[in-house]
Amino acid sequence: MSAIYEPSGAAREYSPLALNYIKGCDHGCVYCYVPKMMKRFNSNYVHSDVYIKEEETLMKELKRSCKKFQNSEKQVFLSFLTDPYSHFNNDTKLTRKVLLMLLEHNIPVSILSKGGKNLIQDLDVFKMFGDNIQIGGSLTFTNNEDSLKWEKNGALPKDRFETLKIMHENGIKTWASMEPVIYPDQSLEIMELTSSYVDSYKIGKLNHFKKHEDKFDWTKFLTDSVKIMRKHNKLFYIKKDLLQYKEESLFLNDYETDMDYMALKNQRLNVIL
Numbered sequence: 001m002s003a004i005y006e007p008s009g010a011a012r013e014y015s016p017l018a019l020n021y022i023k024g025c026d027h028g029c030v031y032c033y034v035p036k037m038m039k040r041f042n043s044n045y046v047h048s049d050v051y052i053k054e055e056e057t058l059m060k061e062l063k064r065s066c067k068k069f070q071n072s073e074k075q076v077f078l079s080f081l082t083d084p085y086s087h088f089n090n091d092t093k094l095t096r097k098v099l100l101m102l103l104e105h106n107i108p109v110s111i112l113s114k115g116g117k118n119l120i121q122d123l124d125v126f127k128m129f130g131d132n133i134q135i136g137g138s139l140t141f142t143n144n145e146d147s148l149k150w151e152k153n154g155a156l157p158k159d160r161f162e163t164l165k166i167m168h169e170n171g172i173k174t175w176a177s178m179e180p181v182i183y184p185d186q187s188l189e190i191m192e193l194t195s196s197y198v199d200s201y202k203i204g205k206l207n208h209f210k211k212h213e214d215k216f217d218w219t220k221f222l223t224d225s226v227k228i229m230r231k232h233n234k235l236f237y238i239k240k241d242l243l244q245y246k247e248e249s250l251f252l253n254d255y256e257t258d259m260d261y262m263a264l265k266n267q268r269l270n271v272i273l
Contacts, residue, residue, distance in 0.1 A: 134175050139157070140187070150182060
């Protein structure tokens with residue numbers, strides 16, 4: 001589970017490389033895709049039972065993997081099978097150890113978390129990466145009631161917003177995952193609210209909840225999202241699941257639908273693919 005690898009499918013839209021070093025998550029998100037996926041391999045899998053391999057073994061495996069990708073320009077994403085700043089991490093501090101290993105081998109990192117101010121414990125390590133790191137938040141709601149209903153143990157919305165603002169104020173590149181989109185109006189409001197301290201956005205929709213999905217006009221959501229991005233001059237990527245709702249009249253640059261445009265390497269080089 002500790003090996004750096006190239007993700008596939010929808011996961012590949014987030015990063016060219018990824019690292020899973022923890023199984024399970026204690027945030028309890030209703031929409032999480034991981035439990036269903038993992039049950040294909042283990043019918044007894046319980047996502048709320050967070051665990052790792054024996055730490056010494058895990059770190060040895062990670063070190064071998066890091067040597068393989070040492071000085072790579074491809075970023076590593078943390079993490080698809082868990083939240084790197086879950087409550088479990090507050091006790092183990094495992095993500096800090098992983099980050100220091102990646103830093104030692106000069107490997108760029110992209111983090112996505114619902115942990116809010118739990119991330120601040122590693123602010124000093126983030127700064128060590130310089131422009132070799134970007135910190136992202138999953139931004140889903142504007143109010144506590146909906147957040148507690150759908151993501152009962154994740155940080156509350158204001159906490160997530162304030163954490164990204166703190167990262168921005170400390171010179172760390174920030175990004176937002178606008179996915180899943182449970183209520184499009186709230187997601188649009190979030191884009192407006194966070195535009196002064198979030199550098200880039202990945203915008204998708206809700207999937208696998210067809211009854212709820214069908215309540216909304218995704219073409220309108222896509223069009224409105226692009227208008228907000230243009231207004232605030234933001235880097236953004238439209239995920240494939242939302243892109244299918246694009247009308248011909250809506251103009252998108254090719255790089256705004258290229259899944260690697262927002263990767264750190266391309267941002268550093270200011271490349272338009």
